[in-house]
Amino acid sequence: MKKEILIATHNAHKKEEIQQILGEKFKVTSLTDYDIHDEIVEDGHTFHANALIKAQYCFNKTGKPSLGDDSGLVVDALDGRPGIYSARYAGNHDFSKNMAKVLAELKDQQNRKAYFVTVMCLVDESGENYFEGRVYGDLTQEIRGEQGFGYDPIFVPDHYQMTFAEMKAEDKNKISHRKKAIEKFLDFMK
Numbered sequence: 769m770k771k772e773i774l775i776a777t778h779n780a781h782k783k784e785e786i787q788q789i790l791g792e793k794f795k796v797t798s799l800t801d802y803d804i805h806d807e808i809v810e811d812g813h814t815f816h817a818n819a820l821i822k823a824q825y826c827f828n829k830t831g832k833p834s835l836g837d838d839s840g841l842v843v844d845a846l847d848g849r850p851g852i853y854s855a856r857y858a859g860n861h862d863f864s865k866n867m868a869k870v871l872a873e874l875k876d877q878q879n880r881k882a883y884f885v886t887v888m889c890l891v892d893e894s895g896e897n898y899f900e901g902r903v904y905g906d907l908t909q910e911i912r913g914e915q916g917f918g919y920d921p922i923f924v925p926d927h928y929q930m931t932f933a934e935m936k937a938e939d940k941n942k943i944s945h946r947k948k949a950i951e952k953f954l955d956f957m958k
């Protein structure tokens with residue numbers, strides 16, 4: 769029988785991406801499949817805490833092995849901000865405002881180092897397990913490119929000249945923080 773993994777999201781794209789990576793042996797489901805529409809309050813102070821909150825919530829509700837994730841941008845010169853507040857740094861999921869705030873705070877700043885991070889947490893009968901992926905790079909002076917989402921237009925990964933938003937989605941997805949975290953999760957599930 770296929771092993772079921774419940775992903776703590778309503779995002780069909782996220783569910784599909786994980787299904788593709790895990791392959792035939794697994795049946796990936798989401799909160800939508802369980803008709804769970806409660807708001808899960810992510811009030812943790814770290815990426816790990818928030819990923820755990822999501823996974824634990826789903827596991828408690830369904831008893832199925834559950835995967836929660838939390839991601840964000842961590843900027844060196846801003847003491848790690850926007851960090852866990854990445855989605856709502858200046859406006860809730862308002863990517864333009866959020867990028868503008870980061871660029872304004874980095875005005876005249878030489879140190880433009882930053883990284884994207886994804887933390888995934890799997891909760892099942894045996895407890896909690898975490899999988900973390902990071903991609904390091906530098907922030908631009910201005911917005912460049914139209915692909916992707918979030919802070920992609922201001923992030924140039926190490927060893928590249930293009931921002932994530934100037935790269936093809938498939939190229940970003942080969943080196944992204946999310947990809948690295950999923951790979952660790954996949955290794956663990958093998």
Ligand code: ITT
Nearest residue numbers: 777779837838839840841854855884917918919920
């Ligand atoms: P859900 O919690 O509903 O899944 P979210 O937008 O909060 O949606 P994440 O936790 O994955 O999703 O990411 C939080 C924010 O971090 C996101 O809104 C972006 O601003 C930023 N971010 C995460 N991954 C990113 C990526 O690959 N490229 C650009 N920005 C990213």
